Amino acid sequence: GAGVSQSPRYKVAKRGQDVALRCDPISGHVSLFWYQQALGQGPEFLTYFQNEAQLDKSGLPSDRFFAERPEGSVSTLKIQRTQQEDSAVYLCASSLEGGNEQFFGPGTRLTVL
Amino acid sequence: DAKTTQPTSMDCAEGRAANLPCNHSTISGNEYVYWYRQIHSQGPQYIIHGLKNNETNEMASLIITEDRKSSTLILPHATLRDTAVYYCIVRVANYGQNFVFGPGTRLSVLP
Numbered sequence: 001g002a003g004v005s006q007s008p009r010y011k012v013a014k015r016g017q018d019v020a021l022r023c024d025p026i027s028g029h030v031s032l033f034w035y036q037q038a039l040g041q042g043p044e045f046l047t048y049f050q051n052e053a054q055l056d057k058s059g060l061p062s063d064r065f066f067a068e069r070p071e072g073s074v075s076t077l078k079i080q081r082t083q084q085e086d087s088a089v090y091l092c093a094s095s096l097e098g099g100n101e102q103f104f105g106p107g108t109r110l111t112v113l
Numbered sequence: 114d115a116k117t118t119q120p121t122s123m124d125c126a127e128g129r130a131a132n133l134p135c136n137h138s139t140i141s142g143n144e145y146v147y148w149y150r151q152i153h154s155q156g157p158q159y160i161i162h163g164l165k166n167n168e169t170n171e172m173a174s175l176i177i178t179e180d181r182k183s184s185t186l187i188l189p190h191a192t193l194r195d196t197a198v199y200y201c202i203v204r205v206a207n208y209g210q211n212f213v214f215g216p217g218t219r220l221s222v223l224p
Contacts, residue, residue, distance in 0.1 A: 035211075035214075043157065043212075045211040045212070048209065050209060091156050093157075104156030105156050107156050
């Protein structure tokens, strides 16, 4: 069956540009998470949605980061005025209501020049 | 969430069992032990989780000590495709709770 998909897989942006990263979770999964993974480190939590409600955004590093999930399925992570320190892999994960396991997508590798 | 301690790296011969240790001495009574792995250029993949009893599935076995302060993930017959970073995480069983990943253990399976 289809897993979590993310697009684009790779994104190169010039410093100061805005980017939008898309996540298509597994159909029917209520919970959706975004993580940021710097090179050589484990993923770090950014934000969490339950359906369309953003219940936790404590991990977003600055107000340049914004996430939405308007219809409770596809989610978009937007980064405004990108900086070099934003370069990382952005991972999306989804899970069933009541599920312990999070299913991760392949990630989007963002490089800010 | 309680923190975990894992060795930075380990090697294992192909076909042998890989035993990956994890210390979680401050684990709370309602926290589970989860294991994920991340193969190069892929997202993390769930392996197994448990509370206090040993668990086994098609991928691995999880052995949790009686005091729950440490655990071991066992890959019974490691293959080259098991080369990955393995993360041990403790977390309450709440589907709305994010995972807190440490640096993990880089397992290299050698031919």
